[in-house]
Amino acid sequence: MTTPIHVLPPEVADAIAAGEVIERPASVVKELVENAIDAEARRISIDVRGAGRTSIRVSDDGEGIPGDELPLAFVRHATSKVTVLGDLDAITSLGFRGEALASIAAVSEVECSSAGARIHIRAGEVIDHGAGPLLTGLTVEVRDLFANVPARLKFLKSDATEVAAIKDVVIAFALLHPHVRFQLTIDGRAAVGSTGDGDRRRAFASVHGAAVGEEMLEIVGMPLVTGMVSQPRLSRGSRDGMVLAVNGRPISSRPLAYALEDCYQGRLERGRHPVAAIDIGIDPSLVDVNVHPAKREVRFREESAVFGALQRAVRAALGASEPIHYRPPQPSTTVAAARGHESQLVVHTATALPLEEGGSSARVAGVAMLRPIGQVGPGYLVAEGPQGLVLVDQHAAHERVLYNRLLERLRTGLGVSQPLLIPQAVDVEPSLIAAAADHRADLATLGLEYEEFGPRSLRITAVPVEMPAGRATAAVQETLAALSETRGDGAMHKAAAALACHSAVRFGDVLDAAEQRKLLADLEVAEESVTCPHGRPTRLIVEWQELTRHFRRNY
16 A cells, blocks of 8 residues: 655654765764854864764864854754855855754754853754853764664764774865864874964874975965875875865865876876865855755866866976985884875975976086986986986986977977888777777877778888887887777877887886986976876985985084
8 A cells, every 4th residue: 555645754854854964973073164164263173982973072163153043053954154045156155054953963962052052952852952151162062973863873884984084074174274273083082183373284294294294285376276286206095185175165076186187197107196185266156066965066167167277276386396315214204194094105205306497407507417427227327416316217217208209299290200111010909990090190290100901900101200110019009008098188198108108218228328418418308307207206316415424424
């Protein structure tokens, strides 16, 4: 028999609505911190017990809630941030729906104190409302989360996972709002803390460690984008270190995450990801923040413009990237594991080697600053520089030089190729035949020319002037594979990287003195010469100061 249509009881409706907003303990922390920031708090303390299941207590020094309005604050869709429909088109606060407190109270026991008043609510029902401590700001304590909805409770992850999610929330807000002092304690132990002095670098140092703070690059001079991004020599094995926000609101956005990582193409090895905190300040009328129950996603009116602004800002900051310097291992320079997966960070701490604009190494009166000494090992060049001994990976360095050269040909349309005396045939997969047909003109500009030679074969007729003829077949297969796997503007960049790799001197090739000088001179003037196109470092600097200290010549 079909159950008649009926209106759900309030407690059932509230529990359903709460499920959309409050998914886990970290959701409680997020909503309460957002309310504190909206109230212009400058100090926010979060105390978590039992991974958030037992209790979550958030205190702030913000404006608080008038005592007589406390009961109303826990009524669904009661808010001070939106009055009329038009307000939804210009939302400047982090919260606005009036759902957070009601949703939290529907699935837990809550005590809230503000302005000398106190209210006690259990499962959405007011238990007590009366006088309370006269404290600055607002204090909310949430106990026994999901006790009245055990189905939600059993779907929570392990304590370690839930604690990590809470830390992620607090860290994101601490990096995006460096003017606010955050203090997170887990079961009585300090877990995350920031200074709240407005210095974003110190905020990074507080939550990730001093070594990470030193490796961050400030985004400056950009009208829409603020924040910091990591130097390429600082990376992580996951995307957990990437914090993206719009008008101070942390968001999840695949297009913007791609825009950020695309800026590191050729600077980081595959599988490595940058550390960043980027806030996009945009006219509230140009972004819709009301498209996701938990406000994690937003919709831009002009997404391509935001995408471009982020990339311009990040690429400008990366212009100050520095080469890797050698430092002997020291306990004080180890990056502390502020979070469970912090060991994925890779940092090479060092003093900066000054670089001119455009990424080229310093020169004096047009004379190269690196003096070649020789070649050692299977493929390293040794040179003397103004700051110390420089070890250069000859293949990675030549790759970078040739990659830049190929990109310049692609920009100007002036390709240079060498015809093969005997054209070479290569068998390829059907998908690569399609890529060959789609990109024939661009590859010809890079110097690679071919023609179809049957349904599954190509005949190579010319290669870039730098490429040995014997590498043509392997170069074509890898280049077409890169094109078939990549879409958009990055496809030709990956093709250029593949051609540069097959054209460069090999690791193990013997270079004479003239070739060494030429390679070092080309590397010095190459843009973005810190890494090869695949993100591997091109050189390592051992400073004179380090040598002096090692050989005890400093006294």
